[in-house]
Amino acid sequence: MSSYRKGGSAGTVIAVIADIMAFIIGLWILMYLLDANRANDFVQFIHDSARWLAGWSHDLFTFDEAWARVVAGYGLAAVVYLFVGHAIANRVHRL
Template identity: 75%
Template structure:
């Protein structure tokens, strides 16, 4: 394969990894903000919460632990791990093209 083609797939793989990492970072940031009882009236906290809820829409209410903090850590944490695994896995496949 030509080096031009490989650099294109490398750039695409890098973009995929960066997007997956940003998604996981937002989810992790919301977990930390929740655990530290961040001021929900703050615009940044509200933005992070809304973004995390959107990203973890499929998992944030998946678990029914009695403790709210455990539901947040597991629900949002699961989404973060899945995004990292899928993003890095797809990027690895793209790099091999």
Template identity: 65%
Template sequence: MPTHTRVHTRGSSSAGRAVALVADIAAFVIGLWILLFLLDANQGNTFVDLVHDAATWLAGWSYDLFTFDRAWVQVVVGYGIAAVVYLFIGHALASRLSRR
């Protein structure tokens, strides 16, 4: 087996792991914001504000996709969709990269 094939495979595997890690981190940040919101965390806290800002940036495309009367449902669904999409697409892409 030529060396370049082995290196290419290892590189693809590393790329796949990196994509999966980024997707996991994005979903974690969004999930953390959902949890902080549901637990009624102090929105004046710097950490809570940082997590909220990051989650809002990550889920900006999905937050107003559906509207609900209750704020907690809006947050869970609006942000939750983004978390699931990041996990699904990220891991699908990572799997595809790892097979190369």
């Protein structure tokens, strides 16, 4: 029974980390769409963090509209982090 709890807490940590990563990316998408002030330190921090997290999917799509590239590229990363993170968390919960 104690091993189940260890797996459960590790799975919870993995799920929370995946959620935070997706939240940061989603927050950047929202800030971009609402034309947040990029000179603001908080906005810059979120942008830098999201760009690092979504580095593999940034500029993956070549839509003509910049907003569509941001939503598709960053959105894909957020969905992948949620899907993969929660799949791993569920797998760890079963251990």
